[in-house]
Amino acid sequence: MVGNWRQPLLLALLGALAACGGNDAAPADGNEAATSNAAAAGKSPLALSAAELSRIGVTFAPVESVSELPVATVPATLAPPPNARVAVAAVIPGVVTRTMVVEGDSVRAGQPLAIVAAREMFTLAAGIDQASARVAVARANDRRLGQLAREGVIAGSRADEARAALREAEAELNEQRRIVRLVNGSPNRGSYTLTAPISGKITAATITTGSPVSEATSAYVIDAQGRYELTAQLPERLLGQVRPGMSVRVPAASGDDVRGEVTSVGSVIDPQTRSATLRARVPASAGVVSGRAVSATLYAPAADGAIAVPAAAVTDVDGKPSVFVRTPQGAAVRTVATGDRADGMIVIRSGLRAGEQIAVAGVSELKSIAGQN
Template sequence: MVPLFRFVRLPGALALLTLAACSGEQAAPANDSAAARPADGSIPLTADNIARLGLKFGAAVAATEAPIAVVPALIAPPPNARVAVAATFPGVVTRILVVEGEEVRRGQPLAIVSSRDVLSMGADLNRASARLGVAQSSASRLSQLEREGIIAGARADEARAVLGEARADVSEKSRILTMVNGSGASGTYMLTAPIAGRVTSAAIHAGSVVDGTTAPYMIDAAGQYEAQAQLPERLAGQVKPGMTVALGDDLRGTVTTVGSTIDPATRSVTLKARLPAGPGAMAGRATSLSIFGPAPTGAAMVPAAAVTTLPGGDVLFVRTRAGVVARPVKAGGKDGDHVLILSGVKPGEQVVVAGTSALKPLAMGE
């Protein structure tokens, strides 16, 4: 009689089994999975199998935070981080040095303004300096005469008082010109950036008229942003100041305030969060903000690539002494490229983080 054979696929090798070898006997059906799989359902793996399948392992990490919700938000500068650059004296803009959208450093020139007031102040400073020179000479001469007893001390005191007034006058006019970066000789002064940041508004052009009541430039401080969002009523009691928020995968900030009054139209409260500078942080941008709260006890974080789906639901391939076992898990929300695992795996356990697609057929007995 012709013997009947059947090939059964085992990890890394093929086993040849004799199913029937005698006349008139019918081959008994064989359960391949049972023959190849230990009783605990694990998949035996050797070092050679692991290398051939391209498997990589990583430890599940204890989770400290868990995603609560994702809400729409608007990025804005904090109230104390926006500075208006005012035109100190009326005049005409002669030159623009910085345009809207540019990054500036503190003290950087923004524009040059020609002003009649600055020209007049320059002339006043020259006259005050001349009077100061005369007052210094007079005070020195009268002080000498006082020491020699030629004149009364009152005359010398009067001269010294005039000298003090002249010095104060020169000092004040010099201080004002220095403060506005003005040049009395040319009659111009310079608008400069009071802080480092980004120019968010530049309502100015060459030839435009400015005065002391206008603010030609608005500058937002570098590295400081505020996210403003509407938090649904159901989350109003869960989210508290100090919790973490995330913009994208890398940029993280902190909840600063949560409103205490529910808007009857939107059934939401206002949430504000502080954000550092980074990708996606731009004043005026509408975006989505992820909110995180404390993670449940025993929860773990694993790379998103480690979680795969079998007919029964989500699983992780957890390493055992003999190989791996497909462990059903309950997944929570995502945090960037990681997934929160609420149950099914313990922090510290080794899981497959690359090559799960090669294990799925073996887990399903194919």
């Protein structure tokens, strides 16, 4: 028979074994899993009503899966593509008598920009008059000699010479008229008009009324609207991760991001900056300004089920990255494994599932309350 002193010891051992056996129960899912996770981390779930959560400024949002993940954010500049910037030059020396646009104006192809008075236009007008007179004489001579040749009065070669002289005179007249058309000239007024060769925005205007101009004068610079080229220096460590075709986003003044596409990644590394040149195509949008320095965020395709959360939702609890998951009682701490951070988002490698609700505002308040538990 077991001695009386052993009975309490046996009862204690049986109780301990029963407690250990209780741990074999299946873990709960969803909000119950959040509670279990918090308990495992040594943190009690935070019992807070909806009114209390609202009062301390806590906002929850669902965790969503993403199709692409941020790789890095790099400084960049925006400019029109090389073939989208056109200088409007004065083709004949003269003096500006009227300007019709100023820097910043949007223009369409063929729109008048300025009127230039040029003495050479009077010379062109006189040349057209003289060429017209020569054509009239040559045409009359061609008709007369052609008739005589048909009647057999003169040799046919003389009629051919007259026809050639007419064609030469007509060619000279057409050349004079072509020059006038090219410069949008008004010969009788002694002026010509500068017009926009492409549609776009006036980004530089160097002339005013009364300004002298010459063939070397670039009166206006027009940038084609509709697209920009983004140029950035890509750090050496990212060269294997960024490829043409990947997405790039830049912030616009409107508050929305403008999405573009990487077109090339340089293969030569600058020995001083340890970076390569990246270029991307970005569509024009309100608030996208040529020459502006921007922060460009590069994105790579994500694996199925990948998730990213706002950086503000992740905080350190006991030295581990954590989030606050919504539970029926309020909220619970959830430890997560994080990945890359860019564009205000953090990649979550494990610890969360799409659809779960996490705190995206009021996180510091929840952390403070959790520290008191």
